[in-house]
Amino acid sequence: MGVSSEVITAAANSPETARDGFGLYVHIPFCVSRCGYCDFNTYTASELGAGVSRETYASIVRAEIRAAAARFTQRSGVNDEHRDSPPRVDTVFFGGGTPTLLPAGDLAAILAEIDAAFGLARGAEVTTEANPESVDADYLAELFDGGFTRLSVGMQSTSSHVLKILDREHSPAKALAAVEYAHKAGFEHVSLDLIYGTPGETEADFAASLAAAIDSGVDHVSAYALIVEDGTQLARRIRAGTVPQPSDDVAADRYLAAEAALSAAGFSWYEVSNWARSDEARCRHNLLYWEGGHWWGAGPGAHSHLPGVRWWNHKHPSTYATALAQDIPLAGYETLTEDDRYLEQVMLRTRLSGGLPVTLLRTNGEAAAQRAADDGLAVIEAGRLQLTLRGRLLADAVVRDLTA
Incomplete structure (x- = not known):
């Protein structure tokens, strides 16, 4: 192995x-x-x-x-x-x-x-x-x-x-x-x-x-x-x-x-x-x-995510089938750092209507969350940052600020 x-x-x-x-x-x-x-x-x-x-x-x-x-x-x-x-x-x-x-x-x-x-x-x-x-x-x-x-x-x-x-x-x-x-x-x-x-x-x-x-x-x-x-x-x-x-x-x-x-x-x-x-x-x-769950991706080019690691299969179906005959058809993998996990959690949860718990944010992110609220891009209610309609139009910009 x-x-x-x-x-x-x-x-x-x-x-x-x-x-x-x-x-x-x-x-x-x-x-x-x-x-x-x-x-x-x-x-x-x-x-x-x-x-x-x-x-x-x-x-x-x-x-x-x-x-x-x-x-x-x-x-x-x-x-x-x-x-x-x-x-x-x-x-x-x-x-x-x-x-x-x-x-x-x-x-x-x-x-x-x-x-x-x-x-x-x-x-x-x-x-x-x-x-x-x-x-x-x-x-x-x-x-x-x-x-x-x-x-x-x-x-x-x-x-x-x-x-x-x-x-x-x-x-x-x-x-x-x-x-x-x-x-x-x-x-x-x-x-x-x-x-x-x-x-x-x-x-x-x-x-x-x-x-x-x-x-x-x-x-x-x-x-x-x-x-x-x-x-x-x-x-x-x-x-x-x-x-x-x-x-x-x-x-x-x-x-x-x-x-x-x-x-x-x-x-x-x-x-x-x-x-x-x-x-x-x-x-x-x-x-x-x-929401940061875990999954196995089967098939050519499919990506998988388990705790702390992400990997992907060979992309071309022929190469995939050949590799699978020997083992799982792994083309590459990456071990996720704490910064990787943080970035993904903020990026994905901010896009959800349920919002992002402010307690998950680092110090710079907390200040950015308040700026988003002050600018009308989000509201902070019950400890969660939730995008407004205008904020949804600018979701990528909000995430960039939260993770800067």
């Missing part, structure tokens, strides 16, 4: 691991085509190389899940502590890529492997992302019967010309049909993802997208400003001058429009970019991330 492997095994056996819940993320790296704005670790069929295919992927990632579970009962050279059994899994999230490019039976088989290897906690939340064009009524019914409890649909917009700029494959009607299929299948919790600030999107376009999301009956909406990532097709088009650069002022206006429409419809924000109709509708898996 190498040093890095010993570190991960020791972290897995830490008593902290399941103290605040434990999650499992499964990365499905397949896409039919690459969206122009996307820089995620995804691959079309021609980019996969040897050793991995859609047909073989479920069996490969199931092998990593079994290897992961073994880490929680294995002794390491770092200490002699070990568990009698791995922690039960409170949340599972299938992301991508497009998880729903795999057959529903394959996703259910991966979930069954998680239950067999770790055990799903009673009432576990199990989410998959879905592109609208990749699901139908039968597919979602099979997913629900296989144990999935939550669906997150990438609608992005109901405007055809906006979807074209984003290189999305689906029509506006497809996303709304996917929501209807999910409700008929029995899914109580369904989320729609929106992107705002796309070049060419008008105020009316975004208003229509918000209205469609609200009227669809979903109980959760995520809305994200378009970010132009280096190396993407969209970035190249902007550099070439064929598409204008997104406007920060427009993005701020769109965010205010989202807050107004969603709050009027009974949604409440619980994280800067996420709104839910009820506490039960909040994404528990994402809250696990934001």
